[in-house]
Amino acid sequence: MDRASTSPSTASAAGGISRRQVLLGGLALVGGTVLGPALTSCSPSPSATGTPVRYWHPLSGGDGITMADLVESINDEHGFAAEQTVLTWGTPYYTKLAMASAGGRAPDVAVMHASRIPGYAPGGLLDPWDTDLLAELGVTEADFPAAVWEKGIVDGKLYSLALDSHPFILMYNTDVAEQAGALGDDGLLQDITSPEEFLDVARRMQEVTGKHGVSYGYLGDGAQMWRLFYTLYLQMGAEMTLDGDTVSLDEQAAVTALEFMTQMLDGTVAASTGDYGTAVAEFLNGESGMFLTGVWELPTLAASGMAFDARTIPTLYGTDAVYGDSHAFVLPHQDDPDEEQRRETYRFVSEILKGSIVWAGAGHIPAYQPIVESPAYDDLLPQAHYADATANLNYDPEAWFSGSGSDFQGYFAENIQNVLLGQTDPAVGLRGFVDRLNSILAKPNPVTGT
Incomplete structure (x- = not known):
């Protein structure tokens, strides 16, 4: 069309x-x-x-x-x-x-x-x-x-x-967290305030599970890639807008977020090539200590009988922010x-x-x-x-083509999956995503006719 x-x-x-x-x-x-x-x-x-x-x-x-x-x-x-x-x-x-x-x-x-x-x-x-x-x-x-x-x-x-609101959150296995020394005096996951602290906690949990510290499935799933990326990006106080002829965003913040994601996907902290279904199964089987997912997985985990808790994704870059819809x-x-x-x-x-x-x-x-x-x-x-x-x-940056179930997050996956696989430089992948969006923004908005 x-x-x-x-x-x-x-x-x-x-x-x-x-x-x-x-x-x-x-x-x-x-x-x-x-x-x-x-x-x-x-x-x-x-x-x-x-x-x-x-x-x-x-x-x-x-x-x-x-x-x-x-x-x-x-x-x-x-x-x-x-x-x-x-x-x-x-x-x-x-x-x-x-x-x-x-x-x-x-x-x-x-x-x-x-x-x-x-x-x-x-x-x-x-x-x-x-x-x-x-x-x-x-x-x-x-x-x-x-x-x-x-x-x-x-x-x-x-x-x-x-x-409702359904944010992207962090679930964690309380037994694994306890064995890793990652629970506070209140029985909740310790406060995590930086990327380094997050990776440290994840590595301690990996020593307990023997497999991974974090479950995060992303292969073939643009929504999963976007949810974590946008959360980290916003936590740097950065903004993204799609209301002009070109995308407005903070390129350095975006690259930093992608670099952290690739660092996490090292095969130890988190699986380097995991899809979402595998991530769910891994966490349910006690093969990881934390799970980056949405609130919608709570009934599945509750039905499993495992010991777990959940919290808002920790603020790693100074600004409280989380992706949701x-x-x-x-x-x-x-x-x-x-x-x-x-x-x-x-x-x-x-x-x-x-x-x-x-x-x-x-x-x-x-x-x-x-x-x-x-x-x-x-x-x-x-x-x-x-x-x-x-x-x-x-929420997603506002545009006639963005939002849940649209192609927007698919455009992100087209350019960022290879970044997360370690096959493309983060800056190059980001530029491909921006160019894809700019090609759409350069054309008339079919909703308003402008």
């Missing part, structure tokens, strides 16, 4: 969306696959008597089970008739959602990653939330971390309402939404947020702060040990 040949048309006077706008979601997924079918369609409970709320999301596995349980309980307790449709995550989901919004077949509410909003809201594929109605239902800006709430705002309007509720565009139906949708979402202590069980940090500040959340371990990550959460 040649996105540079034309710009998106504007919506008709009647409030409809042009065929060009139908394609906006796909344009934000250049190089992606075709639509995937719905995997699951869950009917409301027999006792539900309210107006049906059509709810789409891409949550599967443990997340899908937790969400299904949460929706079922909300239906039962509050008389909703919410119907869940679960679609294939990634390109299929985002393309399907865009086409449904533009084709007049949009669900009442859907889940998107907050990092994808810049590729949807400006093109008219989403409707803004009415913050007055949310406030009437007990959901206000004051109930959310500032960065998480602000991420949903485009041109002064709220287009996404976060359910949010599952967020959005209102796919409807030309003439029914007022009663919309109110029921708002009520449904507000009750999901208020009941998100259940969602916290899957490892995610609820965005609705009354949950995080409750005694019940304090009792959730290890979740309570990394809840502070929301204070320093950072």
